[in-house]
Amino acid sequence: MSTTVPTMGLPAAVDASLALRPTVWMRCLRFVRREPLGTFGLALVIVMAVTGSMAELIAPYNPTANDFSAMTEAPSWAHLLGTDQFGRDLLSRLIYGARTAMIVGLSSALVGGVIGLVLGVGSAYFGGLIDLVMQRIFDIVMAFPLIILALAVVSIFGTGVQNVIIAITIPLIPRCARVVRSSALAIREIPYVDAARACGFSHSRIILRHMVPNVMAPFLIMITASVGQAVLAEASLSYLGLGVQEPVPAWGLMLQGGAEEYASTAPWIAIFPGLAIMLSVLGVNLFGDAMRDTLDPKMRNR
Amino acid sequence: MRKALLAACLGLTAWLLPQAAEAQTPKRGGHLTYMIAADGGPSLDGHRETTYAVLHATAPFYSVLIRVNPENPSSTTDFTCDLCTEMPKPSADELTWVFKIRQGVKFHDGEPLSAKDVLASWQKIVSPPAGVASARHASFGMVESVTSPDDETIVFKLKFKTMSFLPSLADPWNFIYSKKRLEQDMHWYEKNILGSGPFKLDTFTIGQSVKGVRNPDYYWPGQPYLDGFTAIFAPKQSVRVEAIRADRAAMEFRSMPPAAVEQLNKELGDKVVTQSSDWNCGNVLTPNHKVKPFDDVRVRKALFLAIDQWKGAQALSKIAVVKTVGSIVFPGSPLAATKEELEQLAGYWPDIEKSRAEARRLLKEAGQENLTFDLLNRNVDQPYLIVGTWILDEWSKIGVKATQKVVPTGPWLDAMRSGNFTVALEANCQNIVNPIADVNRWMPYNVNQENFAGFLDPTMIEIYSKLVPETDMTKARVLMRQLEKRINDEAHQLMVTFWYRQVPMRSYVKGWKISPSHYLNQDLANIWLDK
Numbered sequence: 001m002s003t004t005v006p007t008m009g010l011p012a013a014v015d016a017s018l019a020l021r022p023t024v025w026m027r028c029l030r031f032v033r034r035e036p037l038g039t040f041g042l043a044l045v046i047v048m049a050v051t052g053s054m055a056e057l058i059a060p061y062n063p064t065a066n067d068f069s070a071m072t073e074a075p076s077w078a079h080l081l082g083t084d085q086f087g088r089d090l091l092s093r094l095i096y097g098a099r100t101a102m103i104v105g106l107s108s109a110l111v112g113g114v115i116g117l118v119l120g121v122g123s124a125y126f127g128g129l130i131d132l133v134m135q136r137i138f139d140i141v142m143a144f145p146l147i148i149l150a151l152a153v154v155s156i157f158g159t160g161v162q163n164v165i166i167a168i169t170i171p172l173i174p175r176c177a178r179v180v181r182s183s184a185l186a187i188r189e190i191p192y193v194d195a196a197r198a199c200g201f202s203h204s205r206i207i208l209r210h211m212v213p214n215v216m217a218p219f220l221i222m223i224t225a226s227v228g229q230a231v232l233a234e235a236s237l238s239y240l241g242l243g244v245q246e247p248v249p250a251w252g253l254m255l256q257g258g259a260e261e262y263a264s265t266a267p268w269i270a271i272f273p274g275l276a277i278m279l280s281v282l283g284v285n286l287f288g289d290a291m292r293d294t295l296d297p298k299m300r301n302r
Numbered sequence: 303m304r305k306a307l308l309a310a311c312l313g314l315t316a317w318l319l320p321q322a323a324e325a326q327t328p329k330r331g332g333h334l335t336y337m338i339a340a341d342g343g344p345s346l347d348g349h350r351e352t353t354y355a356v357l358h359a360t361a362p363f364y365s366v367l368i369r370v371n372p373e374n375p376s377s378t379t380d381f382t383c384d385l386c387t388e389m390p391k392p393s394a395d396e397l398t399w400v401f402k403i404r405q406g407v408k409f410h411d412g413e414p415l416s417a418k419d420v421l422a423s424w425q426k427i428v429s430p431p432a433g434v435a436s437a438r439h440a441s442f443g444m445v446e447s448v449t450s451p452d453d454e455t456i457v458f459k460l461k462f463k464t465m466s467f468l469p470s471l472a473d474p475w476n477f478i479y480s481k482k483r484l485e486q487d488m489h490w491y492e493k494n495i496l497g498s499g500p501f502k503l504d505t506f507t508i509g510q511s512v513k514g515v516r517n518p519d520y521y522w523p524g525q526p527y528l529d530g531f532t533a534i535f536a537p538k539q540s541v542r543v544e545a546i547r548a549d550r551a552a553m554e555f556r557s558m559p560p561a562a563v564e565q566l567n568k569e570l571g572d573k574v575v576t577q578s579s580d581w582n583c584g585n586v587l588t589p590n591h592k593v594k595p596f597d598d599v600r601v602r603k604a605l606f607l608a609i610d611q612w613k614g615a616q617a618l619s620k621i622a623v624v625k626t627v628g629s630i631v632f633p634g635s636p637l638a639a640t641k642e643e644l645e646q647l648a649g650y651w652p653d654i655e656k657s658r659a660e661a662r663r664l665l666k667e668a669g670q671e672n673l674t675f676d677l678l679n680r681n682v683d684q685p686y687l688i689v690g691t692w693i694l695d696e697w698s699k700i701g702v703k704a705t706q707k708v709v710p711t712g713p714w715l716d717a718m719r720s721g722n723f724t725v726a727l728e729a730n731c732q733n734i735v736n737p738i739a740d741v742n743r744w745m746p747y748n749v750n751q752e753n754f755a756g757f758l759d760p761t762m763i764e765i766y767s768k769l770v771p772e773t774d775m776t777k778a779r780v781l782m783r784q785l786e787k788r789i790n791d792e793a794h795q796l797m798v799t800f801w802y803r804q805v806p807m808r809s810y811v812k813g814w815k816i817s818p819s820h821y822l823n824q825d826l827a828n829i830w831l832d833k
Contacts, residue, residue: 066695068617085621245706246691260540
């Protein structure tokens, strides 16, 4: 007895092409082949994420423990990247600092991105007065550079990891919303949205089920770009003494105080956190660019 | 040949001597730019405030009644007149002091200054009306009355004779204000500057800079030597060091840590000179007794016992402006505790492991084994942030998880004044070394408004009231130990290392002399530039 699989009347060629749809691994391999820089960026991001999330297992020392017998020690086998003015192991602080950067960077980018996504799509979908008011509000918020706005928010809410996340999230919202809105405006005009309306679907169902999935490409690109911006903003706020506070290990904070004071006598205190910030932002940005190239249909056939 | 050599030597000497004399003669003119290691104070009223951020910006505009001799600022007994005509002798019972006030002195708005202005200022300091804060009110518990029988005379009557009267009177914060302005509004000086000092206000941008120009009507002949000054607020040390290195500023008057001093000396060579002194100043840990669980003496004492002051002071002296372990009295003073006496007090035990074991036991007994809280700290690198970071690590060794809440000077003081904190790292900085006057800083808030710990302690007041009139040093020492032990037994507050002052400055700055206080000698009248 034989079983016939129904083909729903699809032509044989189409059926064959479906059978050859690339697997996830194939797509990853293609990404690696086409985007070597993006892959390098992804590798940096993965290293940062792994070290940050497994800091307790990787870090050789307690990152906040003072050791007065090892103050401003140069890199050695005991302390691979040297120690700071309190005798704290710089490598351990960098590893834990990756966690702070990841928490702040990812949280700010995700929360800011998701809120921006909903507001951006909603604004495009409803249009009219709602769109007009929201866009003018975004204009006002975007008139301030990210770091200035974050400074203002921190001065209102105070310092600390949570407040830094809030401070960075707020400026990211309109940036994401503006990009997403432009894509959503085009999608709003596609007939299936009219069809959904005609079927009597609720606004939230149309936005969340039918429009949001179709703006995911620009959204993901914005998210990756925002992570880099957020990491940099966190480092800047901490450097200015307005972000996380000692003894929390954070890269920007490591550049403040001791790094400035000992720049000539113990330069490793400044060099390694600076490198960590540079590599992490570079990694996120390279990966973001590659994502854009991969997801943007116009760039796909370069 | 010999005669020729002798003549040459004599000729050279004759040429060099006037050169040397000329080098020491103050030159008139020039503009001094200096840095203030802070971001501005809560107000401009010297009677109300306690931070150098205010004093270093405002002292050049004001006169005082008497002051420590500017040529001998480290002295504890050398007081000279500023607005008075001569230092008076007290009455036979040493309870009445009569000061004659200079005539012809003018405020910067042209109004004449008389003893009535001096009286109004001193009444505001000694017995401020309700709603007006006076940070030094508690220093004048010995004053029965201040009166002014005429426009040239001011009379202080004391309740008892005491060694602390003249040093308290010479406190550099005791600015003389205009009676007219005070009568209009007792808070006027919180937002305005109007004095009779060596410099007149040009501009004041809060948190940024202050500029002063020479007061042509200044009453000390020839002074001030400078045409004017600019003080720039910069809480970040690196900014201040760079400013001095690049000669954008000549100095800062507070202090710099060893690494910065070393760096400037190395890079600038003989273009910079450094003056050093022990410092009548140190950090204080202040738990808020009105907030749970810090109302429990066991919790407070545990926090103190966790700190290894002996090892910490030694290590931190390499990176911060701290040096000496001490308690409520300036180390080195005859009334200060010896090392053996200190080691009996909580927070100074020589065996730190034993001390921390006791701290853990106390926390367990108080049910606070997982204690977490915010340490309120000031956004000033030296030494607040360094000492704060060190203390947090010390506390982590007894299982206390504390984080730092770092805020600028104004909000830091406001938070303490309003009681909106759990534990604060503050400072105890005095001026002329005078332990009996200095320790009023530790008195409960019903005696000293500027004690933010929020406790009441009649026993302390009883000991202090015996100490203040005591003129026998041996008896005063015994009373001082009793007071110290009481503060420590109740774990009201803890002194955390005294500081050490190092002031590097451009070598062209002349006339200024360092003292154990960064409050003294700050009117800039005797500073001149050898350019």
